[in-house]
Amino acid sequence: MASLSLEQLEDLQSFLKDWLRHSGRTQSDLRRALRVSSIRMPVLLEELERIHGREGLNGLAERLCGIDLLWQEQEATGDGDDLPDLEASLGQLDLLLEEIRQGGSGSAAN
Numbered sequence: 346m347a348s349l350s351l352e353q354l355e356d357l358q359s360f361l362k363d364w365l366r367h368s369g370r371t372q373s374d375l376r377r378a379l380r381v382s383s384i385r386m387p388v389l390l391e392e393l394e395r396i397h398g399r400e401g402l403n404g405l406a407e408r409l410c411g412i413d414l415l416w417q418e419q420e421a422t423g424d425g426d427d428l429p430d431l432e433a434s435l436g437q438l439d440l441l442l443e444e445i446r447q448g449g450s451g452s453a454a455n
Contacts, residue, residue: 349394358390360441364409370416378412402445409441 349357365371372384381392397405 349397354390354394357393358386361386361389361393364413368413368416374416375412378415406442406445 361375365375372386372389375389376382376384379389379392381388383389393405393408396408400408
């Protein structure tokens with residue numbers, strides 16, 4: 346699989362920051378879910394780029410959706426007060442999946 350372009354990595358970073366903020370999660374939560382050694386964004390992006398390289402854009406989206414589902418299940422066993430934030434998070438993932446279905450990259454220049 347082709348690696349992500351610089352623009353795609355920037356878009357992914359922006360998406361991750363928004364997703365984490367809306368879901369009430371941190372880079373540390375994402376680090377644990379991805380099982381990487383650091384919470385630094387470049388390390389998180391590197392792991393996501395590896396997933397993309399192995400499994401493509403669909404695999405990357407599936408992995409992020411799986412993490413979101415895991416977080417939802419964790420919250421469901423808690424107090425459940427964060428449901429509006431979960432809906433916002435799911436909306437962001439739905440937008441990502443829709444972009445993938447429509448052809449993905451939006452920028453083929455490289």
